[in-house]
Amino acid sequence: MLSLTITERLARARSDLRLGLPVAITGERTVLVAAVEALGPDRLEQMRALGPLVLAITPRRAETLKARAYDGDVARIAVGTAPLSWLTAAADPAGDLASPMKGPFETLRGGDAAAHRVGVALAKTAQLLPAIVAVEAASCEGLTTLPAAAALDALAREPLLAPVVSARLPMAASEAGRVHIFRPEDDTAEHYAIEIGRPDRDAPVLARLHSACFTGDVLGSLKCDCGPQLRAALAEMGAQGAGVLLYLNQEGRGIGLANKMRAYALQDQGFDTVEANHRLGFEDDERDFRIGAGILREMGFGAVRLLTNNPAKIRMMETHGVKVVERVPLKVGQTAQNAGYLATKALKSGHLL
Numbered sequence: 001m002l003s004l005t006i007t008e009r010l011a012r013a014r015s016d017l018r019l020g021l022p023v024a025i026t027g028e029r030t031v032l033v034a035a036v037e038a039l040g041p042d043r044l045e046q047m048r049a050l051g052p053l054v055l056a057i058t059p060r061r062a063e064t065l066k067a068r069a070y071d072g073d074v075a076r077i078a079v080g081t082a083p084l085s086w087l088t089a090a091a092d093p094a095g096d097l098a099s100p101m102k103g104p105f106e107t108l109r110g111g112d113a114a115a116h117r118v119g120v121a122l123a124k125t126a127q128l129l130p131a132i133v134a135v136e137a138a139s140c141e142g143l144t145t146l147p148a149a150a151a152l153d154a155l156a157r158e159p160l161l162a163p164v165v166s167a168r169l170p171m172a173a174s175e176a177g178r179v180h181i182f183r184p185e186d187d188t189a190e191h192y193a194i195e196i197g198r199p200d201r202d203a204p205v206l207a208r209l210h211s212a213c214f215t216g217d218v219l220g221s222l223k224c225d226c227g228p229q230l231r232a233a234l235a236e237m238g239a240q241g242a243g244v245l246l247y248l249n250q251e252g253r254g255i256g257l258a259n260k261m262r263a264y265a266l267q268d269q270g271f272d273t274v275e276a277n278h279r280l281g282f283e284d285d286e287r288d289f290r291i292g293a294g295i296l297r298e299m300g301f302g303a304v305r306l307l308t309n310n311p312a313k314i315r316m317m318e319t320h321g322v323k324v325v326e327r328v329p330l331k332v333g334q335t336a337q338n339a340g341y342l343a344t345k346a347l348k349s350g351h352l353l
């Protein structure tokens with residue numbers, strides 16, 4: 001028989017959660033977990049028939065709901081006989097203002113929260129709302145199984161990426177362009193490196209770590225500065241004759257496009273970019289910058305002149321083996337509509353103005 005690696009199990013588990021299927025987390029006991037966002041009413045009742053249901057959310061979401069988180073990075077709430085609409089309202093902040101949650105919530109303490117922790121972390125990496133419903137089960141036939149401890153370990157590990165292919169791409173910014181594709185072994189999103197010219201591997205390269213922004217890069221959104229930053233970075237590399245731009249598919253600072261649009265809807269209710277992420281249950285920035293550092297190292301770049309206004313990116317590169325010899329400011333694309341967004345990033349996330 002083939003035995004599956006933990007990485008393969010995690011990849012399957014992510015798909016299962018997105019399909020609305022429970023995943024079995026094994027340890028001292030077996031706990032089935034399913035993503036609230038993807039769960040249908042029938043499946044919820046099937047799970048309820050197995051035993052008392054528990055809702056697990058992040059401390060960020062718990063704070064908004066005024067529920068206590070006793071397990072550090074996860075909060076567990078008894079579900080009782082509550083219907084799916086109650087779970088959805090707890091998971092999704094869209095209706096927080098229109099129908100404030102009443103509570104009080106029966107928050108659980110003691111016992112083992114490892115399965116709940118794995119479930120919430122998995123939901124995040126599946127780019128779903130970080131809220132899962134859990135129930136102990138005697139059997140888990142037909143379901144993807146994940147040993148809790150090994151899963152937590154693997155989720156924290158640096159993602160391994162393999163180069164897949166590269167090809168020449170003449171661009172407006174430079175005719176000497178080349179696109180490289182990198183594929184993570186855990187079947188999460190592929191990332192791209194755009195190499196301009198033939199940068200010397202022995203000298204610091206002009207580099208930009210760009211995080212995907214569908215709304216800014218493609219649609220010309222006025223809510224952020226991503227599109228102009230992308231084009232200005234490529235233009236600067238073209239003008240200097242060499243550079244490398246990583247296009248990292250970490251949309252919405254790692255929460256995915258659907259969650260970013262949820263954040264935008266909250267921003268229309270008056271919350272800023274950081275508050276919106278927190279209400280959804282995410283940290284302000286969920287990106288894993290080890291991916292960017294890993295690609296640069298893989299391409300032979302050990303030192304960079306980094307185009308950024310974000311000191312956290314500089315720290316992350318330095319921590320993960322890429323020396324930042326210079327920060328090159330990248331200030332373009334200010335609009336009336338993104339002034340508040342940029343001010344919040346400066347105030348709350350430490351961006352340099």
Ligand SMILES: Nc1nc2c(ncn2[C@@H]2O[C@H](COP(=O)(O)OP(=O)(O)OP(=O)(O)O)[C@@H](O)[C@H]2O)c(=O)[nH]1
Nearest residue numbers: 210211212213224250251252253263273308309310
């Ligand atoms: N969650 C969330 N993501 C956003 C929002 N606005 C833009 N983004 C995302 O933020 C990311 C922008 O990242 P970067 O361009 O690397 O910007 P940065 O981290 O501010 O750093 P520098 O531009 O290098 O100074 C993209 O993934 C966007 O999709 C928002 O309001 N909420």
Ligand SMILES: [Zn+2]
Nearest residue numbers: 213216224226
């Ligand atoms: Zn953007």
